[in-house]
Amino acid sequence: MAAIASRHGFGRGRWPAPGGLLCGGHGGATASYGAAHYGKSLFWQSGEWLLAYFLTEAAGLAPAAMGWVLALSLLASAASDLVVGHGLRRRLSRVDGAIALQLAGAVLAALALVGLFATAQLPQALRLPCALAAAIAFRVCYSVYDTPQNVLLSLATADTAARTRAASLRIAISGAAGLTLALTIAPLLLRDGLPAQADGFLLLAVAMACVAIASAALLAAVWRGALRAGVAAGGPQAPSAPKPAEASSFATLWLLLGMVFALLLTTPLFSKLEPYFAVHVLASPGWGGAIAVAGALGTIGSQPLWCRVVAGRDPAAAVAGFGAMILACAAAWALLARIPAAAAACALALGMAGGGLAMTLWAAVAETAARLPRQRVGLAYGLTTGVSKSALALGALLLGTCLGGIDYRGADSGRLVWLMALGPAASAVACIALARVWRARSRPARAPDPLSHPQGFDRSA
Numbered sequence: 001m002a003a004i005a006s007r008h009g010f011g012r013g014r015w016p017a018p019g020g021l022l023c024g025g026h027g028g029a030t031a032s033y034g035a036a037h038y039g040k041s042l043f044w045q046s047g048e049w050l051l052a053y054f055l056t057e058a059a060g061l062a063p064a065a066m067g068w069v070l071a072l073s074l075l076a077s078a079a080s081d082l083v084v085g086h087g088l089r090r091r092l093s094r095v096d097g098a099i100a101l102q103l104a105g106a107v108l109a110a111l112a113l114v115g116l117f118a119t120a121q122l123p124q125a126l127r128l129p130c131a132l133a134a135a136i137a138f139r140v141c142y143s144v145y146d147t148p149q150n151v152l153l154s155l156a157t158a159d160t161a162a163r164t165r166a167a168s169l170r171i172a173i174s175g176a177a178g179l180t181l182a183l184t185i186a187p188l189l190l191r192d193g194l195p196a197q198a199d200g201f202l203l204l205a206v207a208m209a210c211v212a213i214a215s216a217a218l219l220a221a222v223w224r225g226a227l228r229a230g231v232a233a234g235g236p237q238a239p240s241a242p243k244p245a246e247a248s249s250f251a252t253l254w255l256l257l258g259m260v261f262a263l264l265l266t267t268p269l270f271s272k273l274e275p276y277f278a279v280h281v282l283a284s285p286g287w288g289g290a291i292a293v294a295g296a297l298g299t300i301g302s303q304p305l306w307c308r309v310v311a312g313r314d315p316a317a318a319v320a321g322f323g324a325m326i327l328a329c330a331a332a333w334a335l336l337a338r339i340p341a342a343a344a345a346c347a348l349a350l351g352m353a354g355g356g357l358a359m360t361l362w363a364a365v366a367e368t369a370a371r372l373p374r375q376r377v378g379l380a381y382g383l384t385t386g387v388s389k390s391a392l393a394l395g396a397l398l399l400g401t402c403l404g405g406i407d408y409r410g411a412d413s414g415r416l417v418w419l420m421a422l423g424p425a426a427s428a429v430a431c432i433a434l435a436r437v438w439r440a441r442s443r444p445a446r447a448p449d450p451l452s453h454p455q456g457f458d459r460s461a
Helices: 002-006 027-049 051-058 063-087 095-117 124-155 160-190 194-228 243-266 269-280 285-310 315-336 340-370 374-404 415-442
Strands: none
Touching (some): 027 051, 027 194, 027 269, 051 194, 051 374, 063 124, 124 194, 124 374, 160 194, 243 374, 243 415, 269 415, 315 415
């Protein structure tokens, strides 16, 4: 993680103002943020990579029940994101308030996550209600953990370039968390019997909880030290944006939210179905782990490149370009996924393209939120994560419906390949269409050409 952070504004020097703590030239602030985001990303990625498989295979829930557990918990989290973003807006408008909240949220979310992965230890009759209650508790606590770290993208960065570097750093760190979990997939799947798998999931949850709490505490300690060293705790209060500018920023935000919703509605089908694909199509947990590792490496390794490519360019054009790359990767997956080495190559390319698209969207959200009054920043991020989780909730229902409607363990296992390709492809098409709207909306109006409007001439001349 230190190596990743060093590429994103790491260096030595005096503490900058709060607006420049993140990717602003001081290594300690950026490194501690990267570590805390790694701990948080372990929680997020576990929900994306492992939770569906855990609920159906280790906890023994039916696919439809799994879909409802994921969907209802994500919808609860979406609502709590809005409550946190608006209800705690004063604390989220200050750097010191945000770092305190993220530490408290890390502790609460860690306890809830361990409880969730312990449900496989319960009698079968209790697993569904307890899994639902624990999943909702985890997702609500995660809102208190997630939103404060997110607002630092706007509160603690000085300019557009820093926000782009910070967004790239976050995506790379998320990829590192995904890589960590990818390396655990094969050992978990190779365990003999469901009780052994259930024990393995619980041990993994305890380890993730320890990392999350420790890294959140590190962020709080380092940043509080910076603030005590002479930086005003909340920084100078940003003047309220003029109403037309604020309205324009929110209009841009809603367009970005449409792309975030499209991206997260069906793209996660790929990662959620990957363990099923490894076991029931390739019949090789080892290759399944290799494919997951390849995707994570693609996301991590491509971030320095995308950070340079996107800098100074039209973000709408970048979104369309990444969408086209994802379409090509999805087509290649549909044709080549049954060849393990080719599947790993497709996953690598998809990780690169998906990481670039996610980085571009997060940087655009951070830039848009930074133009709002400080007390609106928390709401902007609450809306972003709320929309994200609503999309994931609907996607979870779709996942449960798809798995419940086919014999994925037997005769219909080949359909997993097409479902994994269809998810990213559908999201890419929607993002490309919305990017065209964004580009058209942001294009400056052309001044009328008097030569094409004869009525504009002064005929008395």
